[in-house]
Amino acid sequence: MCNIAGYVGTEPAAPLLLDLIGRQEGLAGGYYTGIATIHEGRIHWAKVVGDTAKLRSDTDAEDLPGTIGLSHSRSKSGGDWRWSHPFVTSDEGVAYIANGSRGYFEDKVDNSGVARRLEAEGCRYTAVADEQIGKYPSLEGGRSVHMSDVMAHAIDVNLQGGNEPEHAIRRAFLDLPAEIVGLFITPSHPDAIFAARYTMPMCVAFDGRGAFVASSPTGFDESPDWWTWVPPFSTATLRGSRLEVSPLDCPEGPLPDDISRARAREAILEALEEEDGKSIGPLLDAAKAHSSRAELIVRYDPVYHVLHEMLSEGIIEQYTRTVEGAFEGLTAPKFHFRLASD
Numbered sequence: 195m196c197n198i199a200g201y202v203g204t205e206p207a208a209p210l211l212l213d214l215i216g217r218q219e220g221l222a223g224g225y226y227t228g229i230a231t232i233h234e235g236r237i238h239w240a241k242v243v244g245d246t247a248k249l250r251s252d253t254d255a256e257d258l259p260g261t262i263g264l265s266h267s268r269s270k271s272g273g274d275w276r277w278s279h280p281f282v283t284s285d286e287g288v289a290y291i292a293n294g295s296r297g298y299f300e301d302k303v304d305n306s307g308v309a310r311r312l313e314a315e316g317c318r319y320t321a322v323a324d325e326q327i328g329k330y331p332s333l334e335g336g337r338s339v340h341m342s343d344v345m346a347h348a349i350d351v352n353l354q355g356g357n358e359p360e361h362a363i364r365r366a367f368l369d370l371p372a373e374i375v376g377l378f379i380t381p382s383h384p385d386a387i388f389a390a391r392y393t394m395p396m397c398v399a400f401d402g403r404g405a406f407v408a409s410s411p412t413g414f415d416e417s418p419d420w421w422t423w424v425p426p427f428s429t430a431t432l433r434g435s436r437l438e439v440s441p442l443d444c445p446e447g448p449l450p451d452d453i454s455r456a457r458a459r460e461a462i463l464e465a466l467e468e469e470d471g472k473s474i475g476p477l478l479d480a481a482k483a484h485s486s487r488a489e490l491i492v493r494y495d496p497v498y499h500v501l502h503e504m505l506s507e508g509i510i511e512q513y514t515r516t517v518e519g520a521f522e523g524l525t526a527p528k529f530h531f532r533l534a535s536d
Contacts, residue, residue, distance in 0.1 A: 195222040195494070196279070196293040198396065199265040199413060200377055200387045203404015203434040207231050207263035208256050214406060215265040216246040218413040220514050221474055221498075222293075223267030224526035226278035229255045230289035231263035232384045237289050241278035243520050245527060261404070262384060264377055266291040270520050272327040273340065276320050281346040284318035287353060290346035290378040293409060294394040296329070297373030298449055306331040308370060309344045317347040345370060349378055359388040364429050364442060367392070371445050377407065389430040390442055393449055395498050396424040404434040410498045412505075412512075426451060426495070449487070451495050457484040458496035459504065463533075466510065470532040473515075477501070477531065501531065508534055 199214040201207045211229055219227070227249045228241025238260065240253035246267065249255045266279035279291040296305070309331035313319065321340035322333065330338045345366055352362035363378060367390045375391035387407060389396065399406045399414045399421035408414060414421060424430055424439060427448065431438045458481040465472055465480040474497065481500075482493045504510045511534050519526045 195295070195394070196266060196268045197221055197223040197409045197413070198291055198293050198375065198377060198407060199409075200263070200389075200407030200432070201404060202262040202385065202387050202432060204261055205403045206259070207261050208258040210403070210406070211263050211265040212246055212250060212256060214408060214413045215267050218409055219246055219267040220527040220529035221410060221412060222269060224528065225270040225520040225524075226268035226273070226275070227266065228278040228280055229258060229263060229265040230280040230282060230379065231258045231260035232289075232379055232381055233258075233260035235381045235384070237282055237286050237379070237381060239280060239282055239289060241275055241280070243275045243278065244524050245519070248524070262379060262387065264289060264291050264379055264387070266293075270526070272330075273321060273323060276322075277340050279342060281321060281340065281343045283346050283350040284320075285350065287382065288346050288350040288378050288380050290342060290349060290376060292342045292345060292374050292376040294372060294374030294392075296341075297393070298446075299371045299373070300329070302446065303371060305341060305344065305370060306333070308348070309333060309339055312344065312347050312351065315351075317351070319343045319347070341372070342376070345376060346378065353380065353382070359383050359386070360429050360431050360440070363388050363390045366390075367429075367442060368445060373449070375409075385433055387432040389424070389432065391424060391426060391428060391430075392442070392444065393426055393451070393493075393495070395494050396430075398422060398424055398430075398432060398437050400435065405432050405437065407432065409494075411502045423495075423499070451493065452486055453481055453484045453493055453496040455496055455500055457481075458500045462497070462500055462504070463509075466531065466533050471530045472532075473528050473530050510534055
């Protein structure tokens with residue numbers, strides 16, 4: 195999967211975003227990384243194949259101007275640097291990031307048909323491969339495109355059609371549902387981050403510098419003034435001192451998060467007792483066995499919730515291992531967890 199980060203406030207956004215995504219990338223990213231900010235009516239962006247350290251060293255990411263922005267670190271799922279988030283639309287009206295997969299909706303929505311229609315209507319994707327990559331949408335001529343590139347343009351089309359930003363992302367999520375969380379910024383509303391989520395985690399924090407978004411509280415500075423998880427099946431608008439949340443209907447009814455946090459804690463502790471030093475993947479497998487959802491792909495909420503609680507309580511420890519990156523010669527960080535030593 196991936197990790198998300200956002201900031202809107204009074205300070206330069208880029209350094210804060212790079213710190214925020216860097217503190218999370220070992221959870222479910224580190225292979226493709228990028229950043230986008232808004233300043234003086236323009237989107238500024240940079241992205242690489244690699245981790246946050248490579249983004250810092252190989253681009254001017256740290257110097258991007260503006261006090262609002264998004265950052266993202268992605269899993270090892272194919273493509274070149276253009277397949278890193280954020281995705282900036284061809285008219286530079288939207289910068290979009292997302293985390294998740296089609297999940298329950300994999301065989302229920304014709305994403306390829308929508309991608310082809312938008313391209314025929316004039317949308318110009320940037321994350322296009324000449325061959326089919328994974329289960330990403332297919333385009334004419336045997337090509338494929340990153341789904342988040344399609345979503346960015348779907349949101350942009352809704353904005354151009356006169357929709358307010360929160361309604362634009364709501365409409366895109368209803369038309370192209372997936373088990374994801376998505377966020378976008380736009381120069382037409384340079385004071386806010388707009389988001390929607392079905393089932394992938396998102397949390398928000400505030401301090402004297404403004405508002406922050408992360409996949410997990412792992413990303414936040416040690417003691418924010420206030421923080422909260424954003425509820426599943428919701429849209430959100432985040433400004434420097436305000437969070438507004440509204441319900442978001444699911445096209446096929448609710449997909450319940452039915453794993454109790456107590457069961458998730460027990461499952462994770464049992465897994466760590468069997469073998470110390472597990473990454474997120476095996477812990478997800480341990481927790482999802484307690485769901486009644488036969489179609490469940492992954493369930494991050496209970497695992498992220500419980501890991502944060504147990505880290506705060508000193509029951510477990512987090513450490514980093516270095517693994518092979520997306521391309522030869524690259525590496526990526528991967529967080530592992532173990533029972534705390536006495």
